[in-house]
Amino acid sequence: MSLTDATSDVANPSLALREAGLSTASARDYINLLKPRVMSLVVFTALAGLVAAPGSLHPFMALTAILCIAVGAGASGALNMWYDADIDAVMGRTALRPIPSGAVTPREALAFGVLLSVFSVGVLGLLVNWQASALLAFTIIFYAVIYTMWLKRSTPQNIVIGGLAGAFPPAIGWLAVTGSLTLEPVLMVLIIFMWTPPHFWALAILKEEDYGRAGVPMLPNVAGDRATRAQILLYAVVLAPLAALPAFFGYAGVLYALVSITGGIGFIQHALRLQKADGIADRNKAAGKLFGFSILYLFVLFAVMMGEDIVERVTGLAVAMPQALTFAAGS
Amino acid sequence: MARTRPETPRPVPTSTEDVPMKAEDRAFYEKQRRSRSIALALGLGAVVVLFYFVSLIQGPGILQRPL
Numbered sequence: 312m313s314l315t316d317a318t319s320d321v322a323n324p325s326l327a328l329r330e331a332g333l334s335t336a337s338a339r340d341y342i343n344l345l346k347p348r349v350m351s352l353v354v355f356t357a358l359a360g361l362v363a364a365p366g367s368l369h370p371f372m373a374l375t376a377i378l379c380i381a382v383g384a385g386a387s388g389a390l391n392m393w394y395d396a397d398i399d400a401v402m403g404r405t406a407l408r409p410i411p412s413g414a415v416t417p418r419e420a421l422a423f424g425v426l427l428s429v430f431s432v433g434v435l436g437l438l439v440n441w442q443a444s445a446l447l448a449f450t451i452i453f454y455a456v457i458y459t460m461w462l463k464r465s466t467p468q469n470i471v472i473g474g475l476a477g478a479f480p481p482a483i484g485w486l487a488v489t490g491s492l493t494l495e496p497v498l499m500v501l502i503i504f505m506w507t508p509p510h511f512w513a514l515a516i517l518k519e520e521d522y523g524r525a526g527v528p529m530l531p532n533v534a535g536d537r538a539t540r541a542q543i544l545l546y547a548v549v550l551a552p553l554a555a556l557p558a559f560f561g562y563a564g565v566l567y568a569l570v571s572i573t574g575g576i577g578f579i580q581h582a583l584r585l586q587k588a589d590g591i592a593d594r595n596k597a598a599g600k601l602f603g604f605s606i607l608y609l610f611v612l613f614a615v616m617m618g619e620d621i622v623e624r625v626t627g628l629a630v631a632m633p634q635a636l637t638f639a640a641g642s
Numbered sequence: 643m644a645r646t647r648p649e650t651p652r653p654v655p656t657s658t659e660d661v662p663m664k665a666e667d668r669a670f671y672e673k674q675r676r677s678r679s680i681a682l683a684l685g686l687g688a689v690v691v692l693f694y695f696v697s698l699i700q701g702p703g704i705l706q707r708p709l
Contacts, residue, residue, distance in 0.1 A: 328671050331661060337674045338681035369699050375692060434689075438696050 329413060340414040344392055344423060345385030352609070353384040353480045356503060359613040360481030360496055362620045363562070364488035376439045376487035380480055383431035383447045387476070389424035390455035393417050395463070402521040424455070435487070443486035450479045464526070467533040470515075474507030475500075481613075495562045498553075499613075505550040506609055509543040509582065513602040516540075516585075517595055536594070540586045543601070547582035551575025554612055561637040564619040564630035567612075574608045581605075 328335045357380045361373055368376070392399065392410055396417055399405035409415040415423075428451050436444030458473030466472075481499035482492060515522060515529040516539060522529040531539045554575055558568035581604050585597040619630045631637075663671070 328663070328667055331663070333661070333671055334678070335671065335674050336678065338677040341678070341681065371695055371699055375696060378692070434692075438693075438700075 326413065329416075334416070334419065335413075336409065336415045336419060340409040341423060343409050344389040344415060344420055345382075345427075346388030346392075347385075349388060349477075350381055350384045353477070354381045355610065356499070356613055357381075357480035357484035359617045360484030360499055361488055362484075362617045363481075363495060363499070364485040366488050368488045372439060373487070376435060376443065376484065379431045379435035379439070379444075380447060380483050380487075382427050383435070383451055384480070386424050386427035386431060387451045387454040389420050389427065390451075391459045393420040393424055394455070394459050396420075398464075398525040398527060401525045402518070404518055404521060428455075439487050440490050442490045443483050446479060446483050446486055450476050450483065453479075464528070467528045467530040469528070470511040470530075471508050474504055474511070477507055478503035494560065495557065498557050498560070498562070499616075502550070502554050502557075502612065503609070505546055505553055506605065509546040509550070509578075510602065510605040510609075512539050512543050513585070513598045513605065516598040517602070540582075540588075540594075544579070544582040544586050547575075547579045551579055557616065558632050559637050561631055561634070563616050563632070564623075565632055566630070567615045567619055568632055568636075570615045571612055574611060577604060578608055 354377055358377055361368070361376060392408055395405075396408075396410040399408050400411035405411065410417055410420055428448075432444050432448045432451070435447055454473070454476035458469065458476055462469040462473050478500045481503070482496040485492065485496035485499075512530055515531050516536065519529070519531045519536075523532050530542060534542075551572075552575065555568060555571040557563040558565070558571060563571075578601075581597070581601040585594065585601050588594040588597040622628060623630050
């Protein structure tokens with residue numbers, strides 16, 4: 312069948328072109344494969360780790376490190392979309408992604424993801440350091456293989472363990488500068504790790520039907536709505552003091568302490584409102600607010616942490632907590 | 643029994659110019675291809691610039707450092 316025949320009864324030209332084996336993907340489709348919104352959060356937290364790290368890195372080398380981390384995050388997003396194309400196609404939230412919409416073929420997405428993974432890990436290792444590169448490689452493999460291929464379809468704790476992949480970027484940023492890890496980047500990783508489950512479970516409550524249709528065992532679908540809300544509250548209660556720890560270990564300043572404490576209280580309040588919400592409409596409203604707040608919370612925490620580090624470096628003013636208020640006071 | 647001539651295999655198009663398609667399909671296809679080509683060129687150019695500047699910053703020992 313010639314292409315002319317194929318197009319005669321097809322309104323969408325890309326369908327006929329694809330049938331003829333021609334790629335109809337635009338550059339934008341490939342950019343969308345990289346999950347730009349997730350990538351922006353990864354870049355932001357990696358930058359926070361990079362700025363917080365002691366020592367100095369040439370600004371261009373820092374830019375190179377951030378670029379590699381961003382490309383690596385995008386590559387794991389492309390690999391995730393390649394593997395999850397069947398799930399994405401039946402979920403309203405993801406049905407218009409490049410593979411289910413037909414703009415990019417699964418093979419193209421796989422090749423793109425693998426190529427960018429190798430490129431980002433290789434360039435970070437060659438130009439910056441191999442420690443950061445190794446953690447980036449581990450992160451990509453953890454996200455694409457451990458989370459996407461294994462955990463996501465097999466356990467309601469998928470996002471808890473899988474969330475570790477999204478938590479590593481500050482440590483990669485830190486490693487790019489120092490080549491070794493200390494307690495400070497580990498705390499940053501733990502904050503994102505504890506933040507991820509309540510953030511995603513709030514979304515999972517809102518998209519319960521979607522996940523059910525796709526057969527993804529998210530906590531609300533498996534353990535039920537009540538248990539999920541209780542888990543969200545539990546994680547919020549652990550996250551709030553954990554997020555304040557950098558200030559009390561002397562890694563962040565007074566402003567960070569205030570923001571993390573008030574933000575933590577706000578997070579718990581949102582989780583409590585969700586816990587007490589009555590009826591589907593109320594519950595969805597509370598879940599939506601918690602989801603939105605969680606994004607703002609993480610963004611502000613890392614922005615303040617980074618802002619304090621920049622102020623301290625530029626002005627030389629010590630913004631750290633008074634020593635009497637830190638855990639170092641007694642030592 | 644009349645012998646039928648074996649069907650001549652359809653020539654494999656060596657370029658998309660050889661693929662018959664409607665004018666609007668060709669315009670759409672070429673627009674998409676152009677956007678991919680430009681993005682690829684920009685990406686490759688960025689890599690060249692990246693390595694160039696890093697080599698200026700790091701000097702000749704760019705790849706010589708302990709693991």
